[in-house]
Amino acid sequence: MDAALRAIAEPRRREILRLVRTRELPAGAIAAHFAVTRPAISQHLRVLREAGLVEERRDGTRRLYRARPDTVEELRRFLDDFWTDRLGRLRDAAEAKERDKEER
């Protein structure tokens, strides 16, 4: 979840996500939309994939990418719950333990 939040914090990655939200696109076509080099986009795609926000499918030499609606929906719901605090104290307690570990 943390990975997904960090992923969408990057403007370029949000743009990529929007590109593959409704349709599948090969990496090259995605890269063509931007002014940066192709490897840069490839790295962004990797971040998105490891965050579960995008899935990869191979077709010959090409790699097709598409947004994963379920993970995207999961993230959206997390943010909803964050503001309205429907998750409440259970999550607070759960995160408290992780914090104790990380900060020790």
Place this chain on the structure above:
Amino acid sequence: MDAALRAIAEPRRREILRLVRTRELPAGAIAAHFAVTRPAISQHLRVLREAGLVEERRDGTRRLYRARPDTVEELRRFLDDFWTDRLGRLRDAAEAKERDKEER
């Protein structure tokens, strides 16, 4: 909007936001919840304030912080619209012509 997204990408700042979501708290009390030094929290509060996610009120030597529900709601709605793409359709349509050329 970009500033708000970057702000909530940081776990510590999400924690701070949740602390001041329902009630006002002085900077010192906020800092007391964390293992890092007080200046570190002060810098996080600055980021949150400049992102419009938090408002500051002075009371003597103290500075009281509280989440700004309107900005928070604005952010939540942006994310909703991002997934459902109520924002993007106009631009998507505008870009469709270019895509057709580039990807053919």
Place this chain on the structure above:
DNA sequence: ACCATCCGTTAGTTGACGCTTACGTAAGCA
């Protein structure tokens, strides 16, 4: 077999970020 195409990966660099220490500032009180 050879070569071009389509990509990912690996250094290596630069800039941003989170943190700490040290210092500055404004308000309240003796």
Place this chain on the structure above:
DNA sequence: TGCTTACGTAAGCGTCAACTAACGGATGGT
């Protein structure tokens, strides 16, 4: 006026993130 409290700010440091250039692997065509 001096001292204390409650903060923010500045400088410096280590680390991470985004980028480019160069290289490597897999596929498909000839």
